[in-house]
Amino acid sequence: MRDEQGGPVLSVRDLRVAFRTPRGLARVVNGLSYDVEPGRTLAIVGESGSGKSVGALALLGLLPGDVARISGSAVFDGYELIGRDEEEMRAVRGAGVGMVFQDPATSLNPVLTVGRQLVEALRAHASMPKDVARARAEELLAEVGIPDPRSRLEAYPHQLSGGMRQRVMIAIALAGQPRVLIADEATTALDVTVQAQILDLLMRLQKEHSTGVIWITHDLGVVAGIADHVLVMYAGRCVEEGSVDALFERPVHPYTRGLLGATPVVDDPRPARERDLLVTMPGLPPDPVELPEGCAFYPRCPVRADVRCRTEEPPLASVAGDPGHRAATFYTPEGV
Amino acid sequence: MAGEPPLVRASGLHVHFPMRSQMPFRRSVTEVVRAVDGVDLHVRRGETLGLVGESGCGKSTLGQALVRLIDPSAGTVEFDGVDTATLSASALRSLRRRMAVIFQDPFASLDPRRTVGDTIGEPLAIHGLHRGRRRRRARIGELMEVVGLDPDHRGRYPHEFSGGQRQRVGIARALAGEPEFVVCDEPIASLDVSVQAQVMNLLVRLQRDFGLTYLFVSHDLAAVRQVADRVAVMYLGRIVEIGAAPSVVDDPQHPYTEALVSAVPAPSPRKERARDRIVLGGDIPSPAAPPSGCRFRTRCPKVFDPCPHYDPVLQPVGGDDALGGDDAVGGDTGDADAAQGHQAACHLHGVRG
Incomplete structure (x- = not known):
């Protein structure tokens, strides 16, 4: 980690989220801890149902309070977020922590112009006269690379392409000058050339504002390109974390290794018929209502190296000789 | 494989959709979305042809037109040497048995009120195969x-x-x-990474076991590269580049393919840091009003004089050192053979249109 003044802007410790369901308690996030440093990007990687999005929504108080049980701690800038009421959270969201979600088509209000939505976001965080807010909205659109920003203020979301809508979402997220930005599958719905534009934009803005970014995704390629630190989630737990290099070059956990092996690459020069089959992990992630005893990955694990795997939950432990790299497995791969 | 006629061949294929204007009071004003706008393409027996492009480029429409789920507005589709437009309804139906489609969204493409057994058995009933309850059940x-x-x-x-x-x-x-011919239309797009790998491996195994011919339609270039023998790149209703998968993806000759390849994130931080990503400006133009001349010129980093005036056609490219310019023709070297059939529609390789 680079030496920034002061350390992390957001510290999450032992975050747990469970939902009451008719079938029983669904334990979706089971003890998650991480730090977000200013100007750095933490990538949280996982497949559907791994708890990666729920963990972020919990921080922001965006889960339905009547069914979600949240415990643990999340300290943002010295301020505990867990257990706050709606009004207190509203002050944090946007101004402290901004969000960009996957689908810009559904996160924007279809019947309001882009300008109106931006002005609302701006005035929610700071009292300013309408015309000042409007000028600032125009600046924000220009900052996120929207051509002809003044006339775009009058546009409705459906008049914009997917990439442009996602730029507007980013502009809205930046309106409150957040110190932490949570991007939840923010480029998943976009084409790769548009994704490249948005990634470029976000990395530039992050550098300019020294924003701490939590990038939630299933796409290991994107992670390799933008993350400083990576956390891999499975069944609501962190199974491995480390610097982006440690994770991709020296993965330890069988799940991480499986994910990397399952990802096709462009730059293997062999023709398709001479390539190896992709690595597959049989089966599915466990049901959060009936988490298995022992390691949650045990039922799908190709290694099962230790007698304890079935009965004991492997703790998240440091990988020998690799500072900052931790994995929750009893297995030590060869050559590591 | 050479010499054998292709299983599927499209010539001068157009699929245009008339669209009503979105403006109130002007509903009768129509514009035409040119989803597929002049495509020549063939799929060889037993191969996997990958069809890659971004949303709205017309790749799914092209796939569906090849199996006649959509009728072409102009041009022909031949299946096993037979022009499908000339067939009677019953002849077309028996031909349909020889082609199939795997759709993207397994949530939307299955009837929620039918058991999966009934869903799988439906084509058997339609085509009168494996008659009799017990035999059908076994099948x-x-x-x-x-x-x-x-x-x-x-x-x-x-x-x-x-x-x-x-x-x-x-x-x-x-x-x-x-x-014999299966159009896989974004078959893995809505699946998790580990499940995508399972489905891709399954498709590869089925092809080997049953000698299937695939059109693998996807926006995911890495997935296409994993399974396809040849790759066709589509932009705004046209094929802009086609050829053997290793030559098209590893040595792209069209500026759009180049940008597409460079934008695919690699799951390796080392490669990502070393990469020079080509970030295209602007958005894909509307397929109702494609730009004059080359359709890619509005976003092309290499645009030059002839681009707005001449509509480029596919022309042979590739070989040892194609981008630099035409050196001596490679002769009978293996490389020249490998590059054979590599074509791109770009004036950089000579103004032809």
Whole structure:
């Protein structure tokens, strides 16, 4: 980690989220801890149902309070977020922590112009006269690379392409000058050339504002390109974390290794018929209502190296000789 | 393989959709979306042709036109040497048995009120195959086993299955009529990474076991590269580049393909840091009003004089050092053979249009 003044802007410790369901308690996030440093990007990687999005929504108080049980701690800038009421959270969201979600088509209000939505976001965080807010909205659109920003203020979301809508979402997220930005599958719905534009934009803005970014995704390629630190989630737990290099070059956990092996690459020069089959992990992630005893990955694990795997939950432990790299497995791969 | 006629051939294929204007009071004003706008393409027996492009480029429409799920507005589709437009309804139906489609969304493409057994058995009923209850039941069980489903689950409904399992149901249904040609239309787009790998490996195995010919339609270039023998790149209704997968993807000759390849994130931080990503400006133009001349010119980093005036056609490219300019022709070297059939529609390789 680079030496920034002061350390992390957001510290999450032992975050747990469970939902009451008719079938029983669904334990979706089971003890998650991480730090977000200013100007750095933490990538949280996982497949559907791994708890990666729920963990972020919990921080922001965006889960339905009547069914979600949240415990643990999340300290943002010295301020505990867990257990706050709606009004207190509203002050944090946007101004402290901004969000960009996957689908810009559904996160924007279809019947309001882009300008109106931006002005609302701006005035929610700071009292300013309408015309000042409007000028600032125009600046924000220009900052996120929207051509002809003044006339775009009058546009409705459906008049914009997917990439442009996602730029507007980013502009809205930046309106409150957040110190932490949570991007939840923010480029998943976009084409790769548009994704490249948005990634470029976000990395530039992050550098300019020294924003701490939590990038939630299933796409290991994107992670390799933008993350400083990576956390891999499975069944609501962190199974491995480390610097982006440690994770991709020296993965330890069988799940991480499986994910990397399952990802096709462009730059293997062999023709398709001479390539190896992709690595597959049989089966599915466990049901959060009936988490298995022992390691949650045990039922799908190709290694099962230790007698304890079935009965004991492997703790998240440091990988020998690799500072900052931790994995929750009893297995030590060869050559590591 | 050379010399054998292709299984599927499209010539001068156009698929245009008339669209009503979105403006109130002007509903009668129509514009035409040129989803597929002049495509020549063939698929060889036993190969996988990858069709890659971004949303709205017309790749799914092209795939559906090749199996006549959509009627072309102009041009022909030949299947096994027969022009499908000349066939009677009954002849077309028996030809349909030889082709199938695997759709993207296993949540939307299965009937929620039907058991998966009934869904898989539907093509059998339509084509009158494996008649008799017991025989049909046995065949459905066999198909389920082939795609890795438990035949005892034939009485279950789609909602009882995961996304990957539902896609297996869709694959079993596609295989029921024993097709020769299968259009896989974004078959892995809505699946998790580990499940994508399962489905891709399954498709590869099925092709080997049953000698299938695939059109693999996807926006995911890495997935296409993993399974396709040849790759066609589509932009705004046209094929802009086509050839053997290693030459098209590893040595792209069209500026759009180049940008596309450079934008695919690699799961390696080392490669990502070293990469020079080409970030295209602007958005894809509307397929209702494609730009004059080359359709890619409005976003092309290499645009030059002839681009707005001449519509480029596919022309042979590649070889040892194609981008630099034409050196001596490679002769009979292996490289020249490998590059054979590599074509790009770009004036950089000589103004032809």
